[in-house]
Amino acid sequence: MAYLTTTASGQPVLILKEGTSRSRGREAQRNNIAAARIISEVLRSTLGPRGMDKMLIDSLGDITITNDGATILDEIEVEHPAAKMMVEIAKTQDDMVGDGTTTAVVLAGELLKRAEDLLDQNIHPTVIISGYRKAAQKAIEVINKVAKTVDIEDRETLRKVALTSMGSKAVGAARDHFADIAIDAVKQVVEKRGDRLVADIDNIQVVKKTGKSLLESQLVNGVIIDKEVVHSGMPKKVENAKIALLDCPLEIEKTEFSAEIRIRDPKQMKAFLDQETQMLKEMVDKIKATGANVVFCQKGIDDMAQHFLAKEGILAARRIKQSDMEKLARATGGRIVTDLDDLTPNDLGTASLVEERKIGEDKMVFVEGCKNPRSVAILIRAGLERMVDEAERAMIDALSVVSDVVEHNKILPGGGAVEIEVAKELRDYARNVGGREQLAIEAFADSIEVVPRSLAENAGLEPIDIIVELRAAHQKADGVSMGVNVFTGKIEDMYCNGVVEPAIVKEQAIKSATEATSMILRIDDVIAASKPKEEKTKTPSETESEEY
Numbered sequence: 001m002a003y004l005t006t007t008a009s010g011q012p013v014l015i016l017k018e019g020t021s022r023s024r025g026r027e028a029q030r031n032n033i034a035a036a037r038i039i040s041e042v043l044r045s046t047l048g049p050r051g052m053d054k055m056l057i058d059s060l061g062d063i064t065i066t067n068d069g070a071t072i073l074d075e076i077e078v079e080h081p082a083a084k085m086m087v088e089i090a091k092t093q094d095d096m097v098g099d100g101t102t103t104a105v106v107l108a109g110e111l112l113k114r115a116e117d118l119l120d121q122n123i124h125p126t127v128i129i130s131g132y133r134k135a136a137q138k139a140i141e142v143i144n145k146v147a148k149t150v151d152i153e154d155r156e157t158l159r160k161v162a163l164t165s166m167g168s169k170a171v172g173a174a175r176d177h178f179a180d181i182a183i184d185a186v187k188q189v190v191e192k193r194g195d196r197l198v199a200d201i202d203n204i205q206v207v208k209k210t211g212k213s214l215l216e217s218q219l220v221n222g223v224i225i226d227k228e229v230v231h232s233g234m235p236k237k238v239e240n241a242k243i244a245l246l247d248c249p250l251e252i253e254k255t256e257f258s259a260e261i262r263i264r265d266p267k268q269m270k271a272f273l274d275q276e277t278q279m280l281k282e283m284v285d286k287i288k289a290t291g292a293n294v295v296f297c298q299k300g301i302d303d304m305a306q307h308f309l310a311k312e313g314i315l316a317a318r319r320i321k322q323s324d325m326e327k328l329a330r331a332t333g334g335r336i337v338t339d340l341d342d343l344t345p346n347d348l349g350t351a352s353l354v355e356e357r358k359i360g361e362d363k364m365v366f367v368e369g370c371k372n373p374r375s376v377a378i379l380i381r382a383g384l385e386r387m388v389d390e391a392e393r394a395m396i397d398a399l400s401v402v403s404d405v406v407e408h409n410k411i412l413p414g415g416g417a418v419e420i421e422v423a424k425e426l427r428d429y430a431r432n433v434g435g436r437e438q439l440a441i442e443a444f445a446d447s448i449e450v451v452p453r454s455l456a457e458n459a460g461l462e463p464i465d466i467i468v469e470l471r472a473a474h475q476k477a478d479g480v481s482m483g484v485n486v487f488t489g490k491i492e493d494m495y496c497n498g499v500v501e502p503a504i505v506k507e508q509a510i511k512s513a514t515e516a517t518s519m520i521l522r523i524d525d526v527i528a529a530s531k532p533k534e535e536k537t538k539t540p541s542e543t544e545s546e547e548y
Contacts, residue, residue, distance in 0.1 A: 023525075025525075028526045029524060032082035033113075036086050039078070039083045041109065044102075046067035046072070047103070047106060047168070049459075050458045050459040050486045052458070053065055053066060054072050056075040058075065070101040085519065086109070086516065090104065092508075092512050093508055093509060096508050097404050098201070099165050099404075100506065103505075104509040106454060107450060107513040108517050111513060112517055117443070118439060118440060123436055123439060125524070127437060128443075129440075129521055130437055131436075131441045131443070132440055132441075133514060134437065134441060135426055138425065139448065142422045143422065143503055144410070146421055148411050148412075149409055150409050152405065158406075160499075160500050161402060162182045162183060162398040163179050164401075165397045166394045169391075172214075174215050177217065178217065178394060179398060181217065181395070186199050188374075197407060204376055205375070206377075206392055206396065207377060207378070209381060209388070210360055210383070211359070212382075213382065217391070219378055221376055222351055222367040223324065223367045223377050224367075225324055225328075225364060227317040228356060228363035229363075230301055230316050231316070234306075234309065234310045237356070238294050238355070239353055240350075242291050242349075244290065244347070244348055245296050245325060245336045245347075246299075246336075248299060250283055250284075250297055250301040277304055280308060284309055284314075287314065287343065290348060293315065294351075295314055296317055298322060298325050300318055330373070330374040332350055333349050333372075335347040349370075352368065354366070354367050407504075408503065410502070411501065411503060413500060414483060414499035415484050416456075416470065417470075417474075420471060420482075421474055422448055423446070426444060426445035426448070427442060427445050430445065452466060453466070453467060456486070459484075459489070466484050466489075466491075470482065470484065470491060482494070485497060
């Protein structure tokens with residue numbers, strides 16, 4: 001339909017194109033809230049160690065089985081714009097802190113549900129938004145007040161943080177092994193910038209290969225290159241490696257325009273052909289002169305150059321990804337050289353072992369035993385392809401939370417303990433604020449309790465009883481860390497149980513959820529343009545009739 005209006009003289013004026021749809025006021029708000037809440041409900045049953053998995057099948061029939069919030073929302077193809085905003089929350093949470101995506105989305109869904117009740121009581125959206133923002137600010141203050149500062153050398157605490165993040169993942173008995181790998185990997189890549197520590201997990205390479213078991217996953221103090229040695233005559237293993245990192249081709253560039261060369265003498269012909277071989281030999285001689293016995297090249301290596309390298313006993317691999325070259329430079333201490341003439345012995349990286357190994361179906365080059373690598377690799381193994389994928393997600397979560405604690409060294413008790421404490425403080429705060437905003441702050445307090453409620457529901461416990469018990473436990477002076485043990489159904493001290501998570505993850509979840517809720521509540525008009533019509537494909541009979 002087209003939107004029309006008329007002037008004072010009765011002249012019709014076309015405002016919006018034909019096919020444009022429009023919903024406004026409460027209808028627009030209801031539609032947006034409903035769409036966002038559906039996304040939240042999808043993830044709610046995955047929360048916690050007793051959460052369930054989702055099986056996602058894409059348009060090509062590929063299957064993903066996971067309970068990782070970010071992965072689920074990344075895989076499902078969402079159409080509604082408000083629902084897309086919920087997907088963005090998960091993406092932001094994942095990019096910023098690497099964990100807590102499900103919490104952020106479930107909290108946003110619950111905030112919208114409570115906001116809808118307030119809208120039905122004729123409370124204006126801007127009042128609700130203002131109340132929510134004050135509540136979020138207060139919640140972050142409470143989090144910082146109850147958070148414990150940890151020493152990053154306290155390996156046991158880092159281990160608990162990693163184990164908690166993997167609690168809901170299907171890695172089972174390998175959790176302890178994965179936690180140790182994650183801690184060792186993060187500690188290896190930590191660097192001091194000014195007065196703060198930075199642990200960039202992009203410097204940790206995660207390589208997954210089907211085969212063997214989860215417990216045979218390993219940390220490599222170096223880099224794994226997913227390429228094979230270029231020439232069969234080259235050594236497959238080099239000890240005490242001196243590594244040249246080249247970002248220039250070991251081949252003769254062909255001219256970009258056609259050239260004509262006139263040769264009158266057969267000797268000239270031979271000299272012309274020999275010249276190319278000579279140039280390639282000189283390139284290899286330059287590499288050999290620096291003392292290099294391993295070459296990693298980002299570009300191509302000519303067949304003749306391969307032959308000369310093999311004769312010199314140099315192991316070489318070509319067309320290495322730029323990201324892998326950067327990791328090699330950080331791990332081996334070498335420098336990436338773009339011009340062969342600039343290569344000196346000082347530019348070479350070192351490793352105690354460079355070896356080609358067959359992993360499953362593929363051959364890979366392992367660069368191991370680097371002295372003080374600023375980049376490391378983790379090789380993940382499992383007997384099933386779906387399991388390898390889920391193990392990779394578990395490992396990335398563990399790496400993320402350990403690096404979060406290293407960078408922001410504050411932790412909180414898990415099991416819904418923080419949420420109940422925040423809700424308690426918010427209810428006291430709401431009474432001081434007063435007015436209509438008080439209702440919004442109280443709604444925020446009710447909303448944040450969705451986390452312990454969902455944990456209890458997913459564990460088959462009675463959520464109302466659990467919430468009542470938790471609230472009672474938090475009224476006591478030492479009850480701050482009391483949360484729900486989903487395996488026993490009891491209210492226990494989460495620090496004693498080793499259920500801890502980084503404070504920054506919870507902070508980010510509250511910020512993301514509040515911002516997304518505020519944005520959705522402010523929308524009172526949705527004007528959607530018509531989709532471009534797809535041209536109908538003609539049948540062979542229609543084409544023939546047009547030709548005659």
